[in-house]
Amino acid sequence: MNTRNIIIVSDGTGITAENFAHSLLAQFDINIKDHRVPFIDSVDKAHIAVQKIKDIAANSTNRPIVFTTLVNSEINAVVHACDAGYFIDLFTIFVSPLEAELGMNSNHTSNRLHHNADSVAYRNRIEAINFSLMHDDGQTNKNLDEADVILVGVSRCGKTPTSLYLAMQHGIKAANCPLIPEDFERNRLPSSLDGFRHKLFGLSIEPQRLSEIRNERRAGSKYAALENCRYEVNEAEKLMKRHGISWASSTHKSIEEIATTILQEINIPDKEHVI
Amino acid sequence: MNTRNIIIVSDGTGITAENFAHSLLAQFDINIKDHRVPFIDSVDKAHIAVQKIKDIAANSTNRPIVFTTLVNSEINAVVHACDAGYFIDLFTIFVSPLEAELGMNSNHTSNRLHHNADSVAYRNRIEAINFSLMHDDGQTNKNLDEADVILVGVSRCGKTPTSLYLAMQHGIKAANCPLIPEDFERNRLPSSLDGFRHKLFGLSIEPQRLSEIRNERRAGSKYAALENCRYEVNEAEKLMKRHGISWASSTHKSIEEIATTILQEINIPDKEHVI
Numbered sequence: 191m192n193t194r195n196i197i198i199v200s201d202g203t204g205i206t207a208e209n210f211a212h213s214l215l216a217q218f219d220i221n222i223k224d225h226r227v228p229f230i231d232s233v234d235k236a237h238i239a240v241q242k243i244k245d246i247a248a249n250s251t252n253r254p255i256v257f258t259t260l261v262n263s264e265i266n267a268v269v270h271a272c273d274a275g276y277f278i279d280l281f282t283i284f285v286s287p288l289e290a291e292l293g294m295n296s297n298h299t300s301n302r303l304h305h306n307a308d309s310v311a312y313r314n315r316i317e318a319i320n321f322s323l324m325h326d327d328g329q330t331n332k333n334l335d336e337a338d339v340i341l342v343g344v345s346r347c348g349k350t351p352t353s354l355y356l357a358m359q360h361g362i363k364a365a366n367c368p369l370i371p372e373d374f375e376r377n378r379l380p381s382s383l384d385g386f387r388h389k390l391f392g393l394s395i396e397p398q399r400l401s402e403i404r405n406e407r408r409a410g411s412k413y414a415a416l417e418n419c420r421y422e423v424n425e426a427e428k429l430m431k432r433h434g435i436s437w438a439s440s441t442h443k444s445i446e447e448i449a450t451t452i453l454q455e456i457n458i459p460d461k462e463h464v465i
Numbered sequence: 466m467n468t469r470n471i472i473i474v475s476d477g478t479g480i481t482a483e484n485f486a487h488s489l490l491a492q493f494d495i496n497i498k499d500h501r502v503p504f505i506d507s508v509d510k511a512h513i514a515v516q517k518i519k520d521i522a523a524n525s526t527n528r529p530i531v532f533t534t535l536v537n538s539e540i541n542a543v544v545h546a547c548d549a550g551y552f553i554d555l556f557t558i559f560v561s562p563l564e565a566e567l568g569m570n571s572n573h574t575s576n577r578l579h580h581n582a583d584s585v586a587y588r589n590r591i592e593a594i595n596f597s598l599m600h601d602d603g604q605t606n607k608n609l610d611e612a613d614v615i616l617v618g619v620s621r622c623g624k625t626p627t628s629l630y631l632a633m634q635h636g637i638k639a640a641n642c643p644l645i646p647e648d649f650e651r652n653r654l655p656s657s658l659d660g661f662r663h664k665l666f667g668l669s670i671e672p673q674r675l676s677e678i679r680n681e682r683r684a685g686s687k688y689a690a691l692e693n694c695r696y697e698v699n700e701a702e703k704l705m706k707r708h709g710i711s712w713a714s715s716t717h718k719s720i721e722e723i724a725t726t727i728l729q730e731i732n733i734p735d736k737e738h739v740i
Contacts, residue, residue, distance in 0.1 A: 203725040209481045217571035296492035307719040351594045444582040450478040
């Protein structure tokens with residue numbers, strides 16, 4: 191398959207632009223090689239960026255595709271004057287229509303987004319990450335009433351990465367608590383969850399996939415055996431069904447997809463949103 | 466300040482589009498209220514999305530701004546036929562130029578991106594998250610040779626969220642290890658880091674900010690006292706300088722910015738990148 195060099199030139203980290211470029215290019219049958227050229231926030235740095243584009247182009251069969259998100263028009267002009275790549279300006283194209291619709295001029299200020307470390311929203315995200323870490327795997331019940339959501343499910347079904355993603359991307363305080371054989375024998379939810387039924391969301395997984403994942407950790411154990419995985423998943427789903435807990439399967443769903451599903455299902459109060 | 470309703474209509478999670486829309490709108494002095502309408506992957510769901518747009522519009526002073534990333538042209542047409550919002554198509558506008566440049570047609574396949582839970586890249590990300598969690602705060606030295614980077618710095622300077630972000634966004638195995646008073650007294654790096662000098666990256670922080678953060682955890686303690694924070698930060702920076710370890714300050718930098726700086730400084734082998 192064709193491999194193309196992709197260059198992201200940004201006045202910030204370029205992470206948002208990179209993710210966006212990936213989703214555009216996912217529509218084509220090509221392999222890509224990524225190059226990110228971040229923090230281009232002065233004319234001097236713009237000239238350095240141009241040199242990088244030329245260096246990459248010199249080592250490519252096809253010209254590289256350069257995605258830019260440069261708010262300052264002078265810096266943008268320097269980069270776009272380079273003829274060593276195929277340029278796609280992800281920003282400018284949308285700014286004029288938005289100015290017309292909003293009835294105001296844009297600030298042309300670089301990098302004023304959720305990456306601002308001094309904003310309330312940013313500090314809330316960091317607090318959510320700390321909360322989710324502290325409440326990973328039912329480690330503590332302290333302040334569980336502060337949780338926006340509590341994920342439940344069998345060991346290794348994906349609760350931890352999903353909780354951390356919810357915290358990191360959405361600033362949501364996501365605790366998680368395993369459902370273990372003792373709960374199935376007692377045929378009830380862990381007592382630490384009493385009073386929090388409205389915050390619970392379940393994760394499940396196909397037994398076959400669970401067994402594979404557990405075998406990576408503890409090969410040949412009873413814990414990882416397919417039969418035991420079948421038993422645990424079945425019991426966990428019965429328990430969730432009985433308590434009216436919605437759940438999603440992580441077998442073929444990414445943490446982004448599970449998180450989005452959770453946000454649709456659970457009623458999470460609006461977070462302060464200052465961009 | 467003006468508040469505008471923003472609606473993201475996507476055939477996938479809409480997370481990439483939402484981040485992108487935020488960075489565009491960050492150029493304007495407005496408050497926004499977000500609405501995400503994900504998983505619109507059929508004509509039926511497109512009609513449901515249209516109804517949601519109408520409902521939001523009915524409760525707005527100004528018409529909502531609707532950002533769409535719908536790859537399927539039939540679904541896209543249904544949504545864009547709605548006249549209750551101001552529509553910005555984030556996708557179609559770039560597809561034709563890319564088709565011309567790449568000399569091929571796009572797949573028009575929705576949602577084929579890094580969120581694909583069955584891809585190698587996705588499993589590497591999850592493995593990196595597990596690695597980073599297991600190697601948080603110097604918990605274990607096991608398999609430390611597998612780390613792509615090891616962050617060092619005083620307690621509460623931001624190592625944990627940065628490590629998790631590196632893993633989650635970039636699939637990088639990021640361990641972290643605290644520098645503690647005992648290290649300063651011995652005047653050397655923790656012995657567990659012997660042999661890994663080339664993987665080390667430092668984080669530092671202004672003592673004033675560190676003291677604030679520590680006081681949230683342990684108010685009035687010696688650990689949180691400004692004088693002690695000054696001592697620790699100063700000793701840690703001396704130690705890093707002496708060992709030629711690059712470092713960044715987390716005082717005004719977000720985890721995205723720190724992660725980007727680390728990727729520029731540290732030589733991390735290319736990750737398999739299949740989109």
